[in-house]
Amino acid sequence: xxxxxxxxxxxxxxTDRDAPAVGPLNLQIAAGExxxxxxxxxxxxxxxxxxVAGVLPEESGEATGELLVGGEKPDPRRGSTGLVxxxxxxxxxxxxxxxxxxxGMENLGLPAEVIEAQVPESLHALGLDLAPEHPSxxxxxxxxxxxxxxxxxxxxxxxxxxxxxxxxxxxxxxTEVRDAVLTVQAExxxxxxxxxxxxxxxxxxxxxxxxxxxxGIVAQGPREHIFxxxxxxxxxxxxxxxxxxxxxxxxxGGAAGIGGTSGRLGEVLLRTDRLSVARPxxxxxxxxxxxxxxxxGQALGIIGANxxxxxxTALTLAGLLPEFSxxxxxxxxxxxxxKRPRPFAWPSKQLAARIGMVFQEPAHQFxxxxxxxxxxxxxxxxxxxxxxxxxxxxxxxxxxxxxxLAQAHPQSLSGGEKRxxxxxxxxAPRPRVLIxxxxxxxxxxxxxxxxxxxxxxALDHGSAVVAVSHDLAFLEAIGADLLELGDxxxxxxxxxxKSDSHxxxxxxxx
Numbered sequence: 001x002x003x004x005x006x007x008x009x010x011x012x013x014x015t016d017r018d019a020p021a022v023g024p025l026n027l028q029i030a031a032g033e034x035x036x037x038x039x040x041x042x043x044x045x046x047x048x049x050x051x052v053a054g055v056l057p058e059e060s061g062e063a064t065g066e067l068l069v070g071g072e073k074p075d076p077r078r079g080s081t082g083l084v085x086x087x088x089x090x091x092x093x094x095x096x097x098x099x100x101x102x103x104g105m106e107n108l109g110l111p112a113e114v115i116e117a118q119v120p121e122s123l124h125a126l127g128l129d130l131a132p133e134h135p136s137x138x139x140x141x142x143x144x145x146x147x148x149x150x151x152x153x154x155x156x157x158x159x160x161x162x163x164x165x166x167x168x169x170x171x172x173x174x175t176e177v178r179d180a181v182l183t184v185q186a187e188x189x190x191x192x193x194x195x196x197x198x199x200x201x202x203x204x205x206x207x208x209x210x211x212x213x214x215x216g217i218v219a220q221g222p223r224e225h226i227f228x229x230x231x232x233x234x235x236x237x238x239x240x241x242x243x244x245x246x247x248x249x250x251x252x253g254g255a256a257g258i259g260g261t262s263g264r265l266g267e268v269l270l271r272t273d274r275l276s277v278a279r280p281x282x283x284x285x286x287x288x289x290x291x292x293x294x295x296x297g298q299a300l301g302i303i304g305a306n307x308x309x310x311x312x313t314a315l316t317l318a319g320l321l322p323e324f325s326x327x328x329x330x331x332x333x334x335x336x337x338x339k340r341p342r343p344f345a346w347p348s349k350q351l352a353a354r355i356g357m358v359f360q361e362p363a364h365q366f367x368x369x370x371x372x373x374x375x376x377x378x379x380x381x382x383x384x385x386x387x388x389x390x391x392x393x394x395x396x397x398x399x400x401x402x403x404x405l406a407q408a409h410p411q412s413l414s415g416g417e418k419r420x421x422x423x424x425x426x427x428a429p430r431p432r433v434l435i436x437x438x439x440x441x442x443x444x445x446x447x448x449x450x451x452x453x454x455x456x457x458a459l460d461h462g463s464a465v466v467a468v469s470h471d472l473a474f475l476e477a478i479g480a481d482l483l484e485l486g487d488x489x490x491x492x493x494x495x496x497x498k499s500d501s502h503x504x505x506x507x508x509x510x
Contacts, residue, residue: 001031001158001189002031002032002158002159002188002189002190002191003031003069003080003158003159003191004029004030004031004069004070004071004191005027005028005029005052005068005069005159005191005193006027006028006029006066006067006068006071007025007026007027007028007065007066007067007068008026008065008066008067009023009024009025009026009064009065009066010022010023010025010051010063010064010065011023011024011063011064011065012044012047012051012062012063012064013061013062014060014412015060015061015062016407016408016412017408017412019214020044021044021047021061021412021414022043022047022048023044023048023064023065023216024064024065024216025048025212025216026216027210027217027220029191029193029208030191031191033191033192033207034185034191034192034205034206034207034208035193035194035206035209036194036195036202036203036206036208036209036210036223037049037194037195037210037212038195038199038210038211038212038239038241039211039212039213039218039239039444040212040213040214040238040239040240040444040446041240041414041416041417041420041442041447042401042405042413042417043212043213043214043239043414044212044414045163045212045414046086046163046195047414048212049083049161049162049163049193049195050083051063051067051074052067052081052159052193053074053076053081053083054073054074054075054076054081055076055083060412069081069159070158070159079104079107079108079155079157080158080159081157081158081159081161082151082152082155082157082159082160082161082190083152083161083162083163084145084148084161084162084163084165085163086163086164086167086415086441086442089144089360089361089364090361091147091148091151092136092139092144092147092148094136095136095137096132096133096134096135096136097123097128097130097132097133097134097135097136097139097147097150098119098120098123098131098132098133098134099132100136100147100150100151101118101119101123101132101151101154102115102118102119102154103151104151104155105118105155115154118154120132121154122151122153122154123147123150125150125153125180125183125184126146126147126149126150126177127173127177127180128146128147128150137279138282140307140308140309140312142168142169142170142173142306143306143307144168145165145167145168146169146177146306149181152184153180153184156184156188156190157188157190158188158190158191159190159191159192159193160181160184160190160191160192160194161193161194162181162192162193162194162195163195163415164195164196164197164415164441165177165178165181165194165196166178166196166198166201167438167441167442168360168438168470169306169470170303170304170305170306171470172305173305173306174201175201178201178205181194182205192206194206197242197442197443197444198242199241199243200242200244203223203244204223207222208220208221208222208223209221209222209223209226211226211235211236211241213235213239218235218239219232219235219236227243227244239444240443240444240445240446240448241444241445242445265295265296265297265298266295266296266297266333267296267331267333268293268295269295269296269331269333269334269432269464270292270293270294270317270328270329270330270334270343270433270464271291271292271293271294271328271331272290272291272292272317272326272328272329273291273326273327273329274289274290274325274326274327275288275289275290275291275292275316275323275326275328276288276289276290276323276324276325276326277290277309277312277313277315277316277321277323277324278312278324279312279321280321285324285325286309286312286313287308287309287312287485288325290313290483292483294317294433294464294466295464296333296432296462296463296464297459297460297463297464298459298464298465298481299459299464299465299475299478299479299480299481300465300466300481300483301468301469301472301475301480301482302314302466302467302468302483302485303468303469303470303472303482303483303484303485304484304485304486308486309485310437310468311360311437313468314357314435314436314466315357316328316344317435317466318351318357318433318435319342319343319344319346319351319355320344321344322344323342323344327341327342328342328343328344329341329342330342330343330354334355334432334433335354336354338350343355353381353382353431354431354432354433355431355432355433355434355435356426356427356429356431356433356434356435357426357435357436358422358423358426358434358435358436358437358439359422359437360437360438362415362418362419362421362423363411363418365422365425366411366418366421366422368410369409369410370406370407370408370409371397371405371406371408371409371410371413371421372393372397372406372407374421374425375392375393375396375397375421375424375425375428376389376390376393376428378425378428378429379392379393379428392428393428396424396427396454399424399450399453399454400420400424400447400450400454401447401450402417402421402424405417414442415441416441416442416443416444418442419438419439419441419443420443420450420451423436423439423451423454427454427458430458430461430463431463432462432463432464433463433464433465433466434458434463434465435465435466435467436465436466436467438468438469438470438471439451439455439467439469439474440469440471440474441471448474451474452474452477452478455467455478456478459478459479465478465480467480
């Protein structure tokens with residue numbers, strides 16, 4: 001049975017902040033209603049979802065007002081609410097996928113025979129045609145997101161709360177995942193609250209759209225009203241909402257007008273020789289036959305379906321995973337005195353000074369207690385002067401809309417803010433090679449454009465960029481060549497490189 005959600009003056013404030021992370025909110029969501037929650041990055045969307053699920057830690061902040069789910073304060077122990085988070089890794093509990101799907105049902109006290117029958121059904125419903133014994137560690141980020149959704153599917157909760165459920169899923173599969181969620185909602189008639197920057201994916205399937213701003217709700221109503229009312233145009237643009245293409249409301253933040261950079265490519269920095277990649281302890285490679293050459297000022301986008309080996313390839317190029325076979329080799333311009341040509345063989349100090357890596361899970365790489373200190377760390381370790389470091393920090397804070405959060409703890413940021421900080425921290429010392437995994441997830445249209453400008457600046461300064469991304473508009477905006485991993489067969493590239501994956505030339509270097 002679906003449950004209603006009611007907020008009366010509800011707000012929540014981090015212990016190290018003066019302004020609320022969300023609210024105050026006054027709203028009523030009817031039992032069984034499907035709601036799309038929109039707003040600028042940092043508007044408090046994820047915080048509100050966590051509050052509805054009852055998982056906001058009391059020691060990390062203070063709530064005011066009242067929030068009720070089914071007439072009671074949210075309590076995760078009741079099992080009435082299923083929550084899917086932005087960070088896939090934070091939701092994987094067990095070493096086998098079947099155990100992960102069964103976890104929620106076990107907490108609800110369902111009979112063992114029911115659980116055993118439901119596990120493969122839920123895995124299949126989310127496109128994970130894997131044995132229950134399949135290791136969770138072998139899943140890609142997108143597959144881990146599907147696994148989390150499979151656990152929700154199995155529980156059939158009364159309230160479904162989804163925080164960017166398709167952020168790490170390839171576009172071709174995003175529709176399938178959305179449809180699986182909608183199937184669960186239709187079967188259970190659960191109340192559904194979803195945060196998603198892929199607006200077009202959900203607008204046809206929700207009853208209401210709610211737009212959050214820094215001071216609470218700035219707009220709400222049926223999608224036809226929200227996206228066609230000319231009086232709301234500037235409000236939506238100011239919140240960085242990605243406007244559906246069939247809407248008369250002007251769009252902002254797309255690739256048009258941002259463009260690539262001009263100029264010749266510099267020297268070759270990194271190349272591969274018949275490279276095959278795999279996660280630790282895996283007997284077969286995730287991607288094979290990669291012969292690549294990466295030059296200063298070049299952007300390379302790695303695309304493909306979830307599980308094609310994109311993140312594994314990125315980690316191997318960054319020198320953080322050993323090659324399954326073949327080699328990753330740094331040329332003289334990147335080695336700069338390092339004795340060995342393979343980045344994986346370099347000590348961590350040599351590696352960090354030459355290749356910056358932004359992981360798919362941004363919170364895993366923060367090292368300091370404030371946003372400003374996180375941005376200053378790289379330049380300081382690289383030997384920049386105090387004045388140079390401070391100027392770079394100020395530039396990055398302004399470019400990413402984080403100036404007001406300079407003294408905030410990185411772990412208190414929203415998911416989108418954490419992603420921007422993790423990217424900026426790696427960009428700060430201007431490494432020769434920057435490798436990023438899903439750099440634009442969780443971004444509104446305005447912060448997305450800020451990230452694009454930052455990557456273009458890095459390319460203009462001679463850095464090479466490798467980006468794993470499902471965001472083809474971002475890759476187009478930075479003029480990236482595309483390396484498509486998957487079963488496309490062996491092809492000869494126009495530049496003489498060979499790969500078992502499909503390669504398409506982009507704007508840069510043509």
